[in-house]
Amino acid sequence: MMRFLQKLGRSMLIPIVALPAAGILFRISSEDLLDWKLFQASGAIFNNIDILIAIGIAMGLSKTKDRGIPALTGFIAISILKEGLNILDSDLNMSVFGGLISGLLAAWVYNKFKDVELPKVFSFFSGENFPITMIILLMLPVTGISFLVWPYAQSSIDWLAQSLVTLGGLGVFINGFLNRFLLPFGLHHVLNTYIYFGLGDFKTSGGEVVHGEVTRFLNGDPTAGYFLSGYFVSIMFGVPAIALAISKAAKYNKQNTKALMGSGSFTAIVAGITEPIEFTFLFTSPFLYFIHSVYTGLAGMTLYYLHIREGFSWGGSIIDYVLNLGLSDKGWMIIPVGIGFFILYFVTFYFYIINRNVPIIGQIEESNFDEEKSDEEKDLSLTHNQYRYMSKKILENIGTKDNVIEYENCITRLRLELRDTSLINKDKIMQTGAHGVVIIDKHNAQIIIGPEVTKLVKEFNKEIENT
Structure with missing residues (x-):
């Protein structure tokens, strides 16, 4: 299992490389900043992160020198899953979890069937070409099963989101925890959609009634923003602390580890995009990701009970923090609270990593094999x-x-x-x-x-x- 997780961790580094540059370009070129429309095309990386993950895992776990066919197999797998779900129900989206499942199945199919020999009349489809046929046949029933199962998960999260507002600080904690915890399954979007654009209502000075934490906060609602504030702590302080812990704990490839963690931290702070750091340990150390989810919820609850309220238009980056500080209540206190959580994050992650055999970047020896x-x-x-x-x-x-x-x-x-x-x-x-x-x-x-x-x-x- 440890060897498998190490290989999965290496596989995840393949798509992660594309995330920092894309995230920064996408954020600074947005309409509320530089408004460079062409540069918004960099957002395609995040719109297709499930495809990148499927390809990366298929390449990384395939037993071959040439990764071309495995990459194609992974692309076919996620493409069929996405298209099949869209045909059956366009509202279903398995996101990152769909990419994970597709990549694992693609790698298994390739390794299982790459040496199959068919009769001469079908020889073109033999060998490495045969997994391409098999993944198509396999993903159709997988898509059907996903169609039957996934709606129940989405409905449950939607019901939960609508119930959170009555729980006060506990509701804020649950929202923050689930926002991170559900990310691998793609279900965080269901939660976010309701919290951001459906939760509560507020009548503006012009008589318009608006809904959702984001919209109400930007329109001056003094009760909006509590479900958003904690993300500034998690994104601007927590994720960089994780990156620092991974860098400091690195035993091998220290320079590469520092470079990846440094760019990932910069992306989180400036663009509010945390995936470049989170994906380095999301699948290879679920416990650390669980702790990250708990701390995200705890940050929101802490700000709630301190009556600190801040919101954003796009995400919890330093750009949104500065732009919306004038609409906040005690928004400046996010800085000292954030420093406290930075220390908490760093100590937790650093000591866990150095005392456990965690198969993440910096802990995996790259031999000359x-x-x-x-x-x-x-x-x-x-x-x-x-x-x-x-x-x-x-x-x-x-x-x-x-x-x-x-x-x-x-x-x-x-x-x-x-x-x-x-x-x-x-x-x-x-x-x-x-x-x-x-x-x-x-x-x-x-x-x-x-x-x-x-x-x-x-x-x-x-x-x-x-x-």
């Missing part, structure tokens, strides 16, 4: 074509099937992830015709074969399946 020496090895060639016999002997001399966790090949090498590399018999493997055996660490090893490695891996896979 992915390095190749294809320039030196491209001219290597086996002295025989007995791939089946060779694969059988290699399997016997790496500790048998029971010692194998995962395997794949690059251009010239068979890459192995084993439970214990000390079980490898180098001399016996070299006698099969291999050109070298490289033991990276106690779990990873490589056997240098040459360009014929692709043929060997097919036989090796059969040996794994048949023994």
Whole structure:
């Protein structure tokens, strides 16, 4: 499970790279700031984050060197899910959770069916092309099941949102908690839509009746904003504190970790977009994300009982904070409260990360397992074509099937992830015709074969399946 979560964490970094720049450009080019309409196209990244996640996970979890087909498989999976739900009920949107499910299924389908051989008349659809057909067939019933199940979740959240206003500070806490907690499932939009644009009513000086926390606050309602205030604490202080904790706790790749955390923090503060940081631990450490959700709710409840009221037009960024400070009640106190939550966030995340084996960026050692020496090895060639016999002997001399966790090949090498590399018999493997055996660490090893490695891996896979 830990190895799986580590790979999932690496996979999530693929779409995360696109988020900071897109978020900043989208915010500063909005109508209430620079009003650069063309730059608003950067918002497409967030409108399609489910697609990016599906592609990233499919690429990251697929057992192959060339990630093109897995990426296509992931795109097909999420496309069918989105289109199918739109056909059945246009109001359904599984958002990030849909991307997660689609990516996982795409990776599983690719790994399961990439070596399937069909009769010659259908040979074009064999091998790596076969998962493309299978993912289409699989996603249709998955979409049907999602259509039957998801409306109940959305209806429950909608009912809850309408009940929160009667609970006072507790309602503010629940709203903040659920806003973060429901994000992976895409259901936070249901909650937000009602809170932002449906909760309560206020009659403006011009006689117009407006609804929702956002609209009422901007129109001067002195009772609006309590359901919004806590996000300034969570976004401007909490998320940067998480980023700092991850950076300070980093054991490996410290420079890359600092760069990603730094840009993610800047994006949160300036643009109010938190996904670049949250997605680094959302799926790989659910407990930390749960704590983040609790602290978001706690921040809102704290401001509520301190009678601190602030609102926004777009999100809880420093831009909205400054622009709307004149409409707030004691809005300046968000700063000292935010500093307190910054410390709370940092201490919690930092000590949890350094005391637990949390598979997030900075905690995952990047070994040289992915390095190749294809320039030196491209001219290597086996002295025989007995791939089946060779694969059988290699399997016997790496500790048998029971010692194998995962395997794949690059251009010239068979890459192995084993439970214990000390079980490898180098001399016996070299006698099969291999050109070298490289033991990276106690779990990873490589056997240098040459360009014929692709043929060997097919036989090796059969040996794994048949023994």
